[in-house]
Amino acid sequence: MKTRSIEVIVPPPAPHYVGDGFRVHNFIPSGYHLDMHRMTPFIMMDYNSKFVFPPSAQPKGVGVHPHRGFETVTLAYKGKVAHHDSAGNSGVIGEGDVQWMTAASGILHKEYHEEAFSKTGGEFQMVQLWVNLPAKDKLSKPKYQGLTHEGIGKFELPDNAGVIEVIAGQYQEVKGVASTFSPVHLQNAKLNKGGKAAFNFPSHYNTALLVIEGSVNVNGTEAAETDHFVLFENDGEAFTIEALETSVVLVLSGEPINEPIAAQGPFVMNTRQEIVQAIDDYNQGEFGYLD
């Protein structure tokens, strides 16, 4: 088993607002290292680093918008997000919870700070990922997986090193609760100071880390600070992370979906023609209606 080396450690890019409720650093797709193909099936990653929102009577967020052709995965680390969609679903993503929404053939939704959280304000920290769908599944039926923190499988590391929360994929014998359309590992490594965890994914899986809290040493060679993104080469299977202080690290690894990508705004398809069709279907009301 060969060690997977680090390609680049990316500091958080300047933040921008998505709507008025999400102050995000966009790691994917951006620049030379991280276009939609480099980290496929992870084609977009917005990271709202820890930020204190002041109290607001009117919940901040993102208004009604469509998606087609992929899945949105929202991980709440601090604060709460409420969501509604055109199929009549709604819910709240609380701290530690993960919402895995398969937009697939099309959905309209909106995401806002949960009402009580909005009124008190406070620390807010979220990750939103877009996970691409294989061409054959892009027009499948939309669905939700609301994964609560309690329901997410946990692997206790030996020697009080910490815990690995397995959202998707597998760590040792613990399997992720999320069902996915292609092989995806998504795990939170919550490590105590000095705690060490070893990971092992096929070398062709695109693999990265996001340091949510604390700082870690990767492969015993390079330190990665809070809010930094670690992109691995595809040159080996194994890597280790060791917490330099109490740390939380999001670990992502997935089998590449090597298909053409045509993307515009909230639609990610395989051809330009499919994008034109998506825009037309949206304009004609085929995604439904949401106030």
Added chain:
Amino acid sequence: MIEQYKKFLQEKAGLTAAEIETLTATLQSKTFHKGDFLLHAGEVCAYAFFVEKGLLRSFTIDETGKEHIIQFGPENWFVTDRSSAYFHEASDFSIEAVEETTVVLIDAAFISRASAVYPNFMRFNEKALQNHIRQLQKRINLLLSATAEKRYLDFIRLYPDLTLRVPQWMIASYLGITPESLSRVRKELAKNNFKPHS
């Protein structure tokens, strides 16, 4: 950055690559941030703007402070105030960048020179003007006589992806209807066309 404009001339005006290089050598482009004004009503601006990338809107503000959008200008569109750019009079309209926008600055002298040297350009320019007038006639007719639904259906045909790029109130302003009527139209369309997966 005037690559898009060169491509536009090649496809629409029937000029050769060499002719386009000569013609556009002195043209300038400029990038504006979201919310920047390219022109304020009352000012004189010598330029028409060709949108390389981004999105412009031209609009007026009435006595009650309400905005009325005259035109959107996404990629490959021209936005200009004719009073200002051609007649050198104070502009009736303001022009604002809705997104970060790069434009090519085109003045009347450039059009005259290009028309004098290249007959193809002159024919293209006349056709473009005629087409612009035709669109304006259609727009006047829609504003005077069409239902909100018809106006919206025409809008999504003309500007398919703007529903994803601008807020609802801007679309309503362009269509001369209230945001509530626009919501009603979209709701009605969704009622008839919604295709939930069975």
